[in-house]
Amino acid sequence: MVTQFKIFPIPINCPGEKENQLNQFLSSHKIISINREFINDNGKAYICFEVEYITDKQQAENTSKTTENKKSIIDYKEILSHDDFSLYLQLKAWRKSINDDTKIPLYAIFNNEQLAKICQLRPQTKESLKKIDGVGDGKIEKYADAVLKIVSNYSSTNKKIDKTDTQKQTKE
Incomplete structure (x- = not known):
């Protein structure tokens, strides 16, 4: 297991796709902590999320196998x-x-x-x-x-x- 960090800057005025990326990441990883910070960069407002998460080779492999199994379901x-x-x-x-x-x-x-x-x-x-x-x-x-x-x-x-x-x- 390895602890890693990922930063997600999300613009306040149009969060759309960036927010979806954050939500997708959160739902697919084992999260340890989330910190958020308001940032004003020359009139552009952001909320910046710092996500601390755990990576596990076996977990990644299992996720990959689960995805493959879902694809192989026969109708x-x-x-x-x-x-x-x-x-x-x-x-x-x-x-x-x-x-x-x-x-x-x-x-x-x-x-x-x-x-x-x-x-x-x-x-x-x-x-x-x-x-x-x-x-x-x-x-x-x-x-x-x-x-x-x-x-x-x-x-x-x-x-x-x-x-x-x-x-x-x-x-x-």
């Missing part, structure tokens, strides 16, 4: 087709009901990416479901029947078929 409504997104919402509701009953974390049941893949591929068998990354024997044993039933009911209503076998044939 599946934009990625999935309207039809796939409707199924996605049904699967999320089912997953939430499992979570409410068992207190198993949502991501441990199926993460959002896995649910999106299920919606895109529309598996009709346990073998097809198991082709999705991260879906192993445990998830198949616990949740496959319910997921396949939801997918099957939705697909029969919307006339969409299992795409996992179609993709496999295309690759061969």
Whole structure:
């Protein structure tokens, strides 16, 4: 940890952008103290803020990682087709009901990416479901029947078929 100082002169007559810079700085740093001083420089009036703050390499790295994580949040409504997104919402509701009953974390049941893949591929068998990354024997044993039933009911209503076998044939 290192203590540092930063000076913010803010003109009294139009503080706008300078004030925003100060507020942004204050909200993103660990502040120790703030001193303010009125300054009259040849008829130009300022309030000068002296900010003492702590810098911490790890804190800066964590802030950077948090910003990166926020940027990597995926909006599946934009990625999935309207039809796939409707199924996605049904699967999320089912997953939430499992979570409410068992207190198993949502991501441990199926993460959002896995649910999106299920919606895109529309598996009709346990073998097809198991082709999705991260879906192993445990998830198949616990949740496959319910997921396949939801997918099957939705697909029969919307006339969409299992795409996992179609993709496999295309690759061969």
